[in-house]
Amino acid sequence: MASDLGLWLPAVIFGQTAADPIFEEAGMSDPVAADAATPDARSSGQLALAFTDQVTRLVKDELALAQAEVKAKLPRLGIGAGLLAAAGLLVACGLVALLVGGGLAIALVFPSWLAALIMGGGFVLLAGLLALIGKRGVSKGTPPVPQEAIAGLRTDLALVKRARP
Numbered sequence: 244m245a246s247d248l249g250l251w252l253p254a255v256i257f258g259q260t261a262a263d264p265i266f267e268e269a270g271m272s273d274p275v276a277a278d279a280a281t282p283d284a285r286s287s288g289q290l291a292l293a294f295t296d297q298v299t300r301l302v303k304d305e306l307a308l309a310q311a312e313v314k315a316k317l318p319r320l321g322i323g324a325g326l327l328a329a330a331g332l333l334v335a336c337g338l339v340a341l342l343v344g345g346g347l348a349i350a351l352v353f354p355s356w357l358a359a360l361i362m363g364g365g366f367v368l369l370a371g372l373l374a375l376i377g378k379r380g381v382s383k384g385t386p387p388v389p390q391e392a393i394a395g396l397r398t399d400l401a402l403v404k405r406a407r408p
Contacts, residue, residue, distance in 0.1 A: 342362065345362065346358050346359065346362045349361055349362065
């Protein structure tokens with residue numbers, strides 16, 4: 244499983260090269276080829292350059308892996324979203340049928356016109372109540388600014404300014 248990750252360290256451990264399918268599929272570079280010289284024969288400048296190259300390659304490979312993972316999950320996400328939308332549509336149809344049944348039940352006791360007025364008035368009252376609750380929630384959530392994060396950044400900035408000579 245570790246060799247499937249496409250990282251340079253597992254590639255070195257498990258002996259994978261750029262000819263392996265996982266590297267070809269993700270378009271990754273050969274993790275071992277750049278380090279052909281032995282560490283003892285290289286200067287500190289060459290080692291630093293090799294280190295930065297390896298870090299750059301590691302970041303690129305991680306991004307390629309993340310991109311491949313997201314591409315693999317997108318079809319399942321789309322199918323799931325479509326099924327949820329279909330379920331929502333069926334629930335809406337079921338609610339309409341239940342509401343019509345409730346109106347017909349009220350029409351057994353009252354005249355049809357009064358049953359329709361009672362059902363309509365109930366919907367208007369329910370809509371008004373939901374609108375008030377929604378307005379209260381929106382007013383609590385505005386402005387949509389991460390105030391805690393900004394306060395933390397301001398604190399950090401003040402500490403850095405104090406620490407400077």
